[in-house]
Amino acid sequence: MDTPLRNVRTNIVQSIRAFTVKDLQAAAEQLGHHFLYANLATAQSKQDVIDLVAEQYTLPVQNGKNFDALYDSMTDVVHKSGPQTGFIVVLEHIPTGPKFDKEAREQLLDIFRDVADYWSDRKVPFRCFYSFSVARAPKASDLEAAEEPLLTDKLVDVSPQALRMSSPFNAGYWLSAA
Missing domain, CATH: 3.30.370.10 (Barstar-like)
Incomplete structure (x- = not known):
């Protein structure tokens, strides 16, 4: 084995x-x-x-x-x-x-x-x-119940490419972008 x-x-x-x-x-x-x-x-x-x-x-x-x-x-x-x-x-x-x-x-x-x-x-x-x-888009019920703005309210681009770029551990992405 x-x-x-x-x-x-x-x-x-x-x-x-x-x-x-x-x-x-x-x-x-x-x-x-x-x-x-x-x-x-x-x-x-x-x-x-x-x-x-x-x-x-x-x-x-x-x-x-x-x-x-x-x-x-x-x-x-x-x-x-x-x-x-x-x-x-x-x-x-x-x-x-x-x-x-x-x-x-x-x-x-x-x-x-x-x-x-x-x-x-x-x-x-x-x-x-x-x-x-990983930040997720808020549900409508979360927005109504939230006393303070959710962090995900400020996210504009949540595409897979943007998420890869946000990771400091994905050096391969940065090296291949050149």
Whole structure:
């Protein structure tokens, strides 16, 4: 049988891209790794993200409920609970709104990179896959219920080309446009 994720480094944080959540879950099962999944589609702020990750990963986030506490929960606390075989982690729909801006997204991903380094030092695979939320056109009922304007009200071009251009991770698009 083919080894799942054989072409993916054992300790990495990367975009989910060609993988599906179902495939990653199956790979975790086949490898005997823990599978941790968090759907952050409803999160808007840093605190929402931390709360959802802790809840969906069933982590004991300590006192501060901040990124440091999240790191501690995914490293020291788990390490002290006994030997670990490995982790496949998914952060799906990381928010892209004003309350969770580019800097907050980078801080979140940096925490997971630090967690990957922590487990790498202990020779434990830790692969984290993530995706960002994609703006959708609002429904009429959403517009009526919204107290403040929705971010999607300001989008003019939502063609596939415009969405590809908006992704800083799609270097191939920028290189082929020349």
